[in-house]
Amino acid sequence: MINEKLxxxxxxxxxxxxxxxxxxxxxxxxxKENYIPCTNLAENVYDDFVLNPKDYYxxxxxxx
Numbered sequence: 115m116i117n118e119k120l121x122x123x124x125x126x127x128x129x130x131x132x133x134x135x136x137x138x139x140x141x142x143x144x145x146k147e148n149y150i151p152c153t154n155l156a157e158n159v160y161d162d163f164v165l166n167p168k169d170y171y172x173x174x175x176x177x178x
Contacts, residue, residue, distance in 0.1 A: 116140075116147065117147065120140065120147050120148075120149050123149040124138070124149050127149070127151045131154070133160060134154060134159040134160055135154055135156065135159055135160065135161070135162060135163040136151070136154070136163075137152055137154065137163045137165060138150050138151040138152045139152060139165075139169075139170060139173045141173050141174075141176055141177035141178060142177050142178045143176055143177030143178075144177075148176070148177065150169070150172075150173040150176065151169075152165050152166055152169035152170065152173070153166040153168075153169050154166075
């Protein structure tokens with residue numbers, strides 16, 4: 115179960131990207147969960163999602 119702050123971050127990202135597909139990663143940093151929004155590189159951003167590997171790499175540098 116995710117905490118309320120994390121849920122708000124995810125929902126805000128989804129609202130910004132709508133009607134496109136939105137996705138991100140949740141990292142653990144100093145014992146706290148953080149949401150990192152990622153860029154969708156799919157050809158059809160309305161039906162598919164391809165995580166930008168650069169975004170994923172940056173997220174891994176911030177936490178687990």
